[in-house]
Amino acid sequence: MRFSDEFLTELRSRVDIEELVGRYTEIRHRGSRTPVALCPFHTEKTPSFVIYRENQSYYCFGCGAGGDAITFVKNIERLDYVEAVRYLCERVGMNMPMDPVDDQYNKLRRRCFEANREAAKFFYSRLLSEEGAPAREYLKKRRLTDETVKHFGLGYAPDRWDSLLKYLRSKGYRDDELVSFDLARKTSRGGTIDAFRNRLMFPIIDLRGNVIAFGGRVLDDSKPKYLNTSDTVVYKKSQGVYALNFAKNNNDGRLILCEGYMDVIAMHQAGFTNAVAGLGTAFTQEQISLLSRYCTELTLCFDSDEAGVKATNRALKMLEHAPMKLRVMHLDGGKDPDEIIKTQGKERMDQIIGSAMNDTEFALDRIRKKYDTATEDGKLNYMNEAVEVLAEIGNEIERDLYTSRLASETGIEKQALEAQISKARRARGRKQKQKEFENALEIVREGSDVKSPNPQKRQFRRACAAEEIILASLLKHPDYLRKLKDKLSEDVFVTDYNKRYFRDLSSRIREGRSLDLSVFNETGDNEEMAYLSYLLAKGDSLADSLTECEQCIQTLLSEKTKADAPNVGKMSNDEFRALFRKNKP
Numbered sequence: 001m002r003f004s005d006e007f008l009t010e011l012r013s014r015v016d017i018e019e020l021v022g023r024y025t026e027i028r029h030r031g032s033r034t035p036v037a038l039c040p041f042h043t044e045k046t047p048s049f050v051i052y053r054e055n056q057s058y059y060c061f062g063c064g065a066g067g068d069a070i071t072f073v074k075n076i077e078r079l080d081y082v083e084a085v086r087y088l089c090e091r092v093g094m095n096m097p098m099d100p101v102d103d104q105y106n107k108l109r110r111r112c113f114e115a116n117r118e119a120a121k122f123f124y125s126r127l128l129s130e131e132g133a134p135a136r137e138y139l140k141k142r143r144l145t146d147e148t149v150k151h152f153g154l155g156y157a158p159d160r161w162d163s164l165l166k167y168l169r170s171k172g173y174r175d176d177e178l179v180s181f182d183l184a185r186k187t188s189r190g191g192t193i194d195a196f197r198n199r200l201m202f203p204i205i206d207l208r209g210n211v212i213a214f215g216g217r218v219l220d221d222s223k224p225k226y227l228n229t230s231d232t233v234v235y236k237k238s239q240g241v242y243a244l245n246f247a248k249n250n251n252d253g254r255l256i257l258c259e260g261y262m263d264v265i266a267m268h269q270a271g272f273t274n275a276v277a278g279l280g281t282a283f284t285q286e287q288i289s290l291l292s293r294y295c296t297e298l299t300l301c302f303d304s305d306e307a308g309v310k311a312t313n314r315a316l317k318m319l320e321h322a323p324m325k326l327r328v329m330h331l332d333g334g335k336d337p338d339e340i341i342k343t344q345g346k347e348r349m350d351q352i353i354g355s356a357m358n359d360t361e362f363a364l365d366r367i368r369k370k371y372d373t374a375t376e377d378g379k380l381n382y383m384n385e386a387v388e389v390l391a392e393i394g395n396e397i398e399r400d401l402y403t404s405r406l407a408s409e410t411g412i413e414k415q416a417l418e419a420q421i422s423k424a425r426r427a428r429g430r431k432q433k434q435k436e437f438e439n440a441l442e443i444v445r446e447g448s449d450v451k452s453p454n455p456q457k458r459q460f461r462r463a464c465a466a467e468e469i470i471l472a473s474l475l476k477h478p479d480y481l482r483k484l485k486d487k488l489s490e491d492v493f494v495t496d497y498n499k500r501y502f503r504d505l506s507s508r509i510r511e512g513r514s515l516d517l518s519v520f521n522e523t524g525d526n527e528e529m530a531y532l533s534y535l536l537a538k539g540d541s542l543a544d545s546l547t548e549c550e551q552c553i554q555t556l557l558s559e560k561t562k563a564d565a566p567n568v569g570k571m572s573n574d575e576f577r578a579l580f581r582k583n584k585p
């Protein structure tokens with residue numbers, strides 16, 4: 001074991017999970033037994049992130065995130081287990097007990113970081129070499145300076161099958177490692193080849209300066225245009241944001257979200273060092289929550305072509321409940337930022353950024369384009385939809401401004417518009433209240449079990465509910481195991497998932513080990529921690545009675561007979577007769 005139970009319990013007692021979480025999201029009902037907050041791991045309008053002060057745990061009934069302070073730090077700061085423990089130690093002024101022994105997983109992660117760094121160095125050296133001439137030619141065409149190339153660590157993957165492989169083998173890396181780091185790939189014939197060949201290479205760097213992945217762009221028109229590292233031990237493409245390592249220090253709370261690597265690089269070179277991009281996939285909630293920690297205003301800067309407009313709309317939809325202001329750039333006179341900077345200069349780009357529409361203006365603009373406002377019908381449709389948009393605006397002054405503008409634009413009396421908007425706002429408020437109420441009800445009742453990691457939950461709903469109560473009771477009252485020893489064994493469990501947890505919990509209880517969440521954290525993954533937190537949350541609302549557990553065992557026994565009962569409809573005639581004979585008294 002890496003850290004002793006005593007150490008972890010001490011750390012846990014010094015960390016206040018409410019205070020910790022409060023640094024990332026606003027907490028409501030502060031100081032109460034179960035404060036709630038807007039979940040920092042998914043975007044939501046009504047809080048479903050509950051903190052259990054007694055257990056020092058949290059559970060989100062919206063997305064199923066859960067755990068203790070260590071899990072929280074791990075996920076929000078994207079640290080591994082040991083790093084998260086160190087982070088918390090530093091916060092509360094405790095010493096790390098010793099240099100923790102590396103486990104397999106952390107060793108692998110470190111090796112992956114090192115291999116990636118070596119690869120980046122190799123690609124950079126190839127770019128400067130003779131064989132890198134075509135890539136240098138391309139960069140020259142895109143007018144990237146040597147400084148920019150170096151700043152972003154761009155490189156070139158040679159047009160050969162195994163140049164990086166040979167290099168990394170000489171540094172002591174094995175083929176199977178390189179395949180798992182996605183630097184090399186297996187061929188159908190069982191050989192190993194470089195994952196990236198004849199491509200311009202963009203290293204992807206995390207917030208701590210580690211090279212975690214690569215994007216590779218072709219130099220001609222071949223496909224795919226971009227090739228990216230798949231998910232590895234150090235990289236999840238749904239989580240990363242390109243160039244955030246630079247942009248996080250160079251913005252005044254504003255970030256510009258571009259479509260691709262080249263856009264970002266062109267922007268930085270022109271002095272817009274707050275530009276970032278997603279990593280070649282659709283924009284995700286994880287990326288939004290990461291961005292929201294570094295900006296209060298996000299400007300979308302996507303291509304002006306049809307695909308770009310579609311991407312803008314998709315992103316706006318994702319960002320609907322995001323906690324930052326949104327603006328949308330209108331790139332007229334050029335397809336992408338790179339082109340505008342090249343043909344019209346960075347002053348023009350500056351103007352475009354300055355005149356970016358906010359999300360209200362963008363929404364109104366879209367509606368306006370849908371209708372022919374020269375006709376009465378078109379004007380009416382435009383007004384009806386615009387009223388819905390204006391009703392969304394929380395700030396009164398802002399709302400009034402847009403109402404005046406809409407009035408003069410459509411020639412409709414401002415007072416009439418105001419009446420419409422208040423009506424829409426009242427309806428909206430009722431809907432919102434109803435939703436909050438339903439949400440709260442659901443949390444109290446059952447928690448949304450849609451997210452249950454138990455694959456058999458749908459099939460055995462009743463049994464699952466009973467199993468969860470038993471597990472939750474055991475976590476809260478380990479002595480129940482002894483008190484129920486004649487009735488409770490793993491055979492009682494219907495679903496394999498809960499059976500596994502029972503097995504683990506009961507052996508811990510028998511060995512007299514701690515059931516504290518921080519102890520599970522060492523071996524438990526996110527899913528396990530979230531599930532245990534879910535059980536703790538459930539335990540919080542239990543009546544605390546042995547009788548309840550006994551009833552649950554009864555439920556399980558009767559559900560088990562049902563689960564084991566043969567499906568008569570699917571039997572052959574012989575089987576059916578045999579069953580009949582067996583059951584005859």
Ligand SMILES: [Zn+2]
Nearest residue numbers: 039042060063
């Ligand atoms: Zn959540």
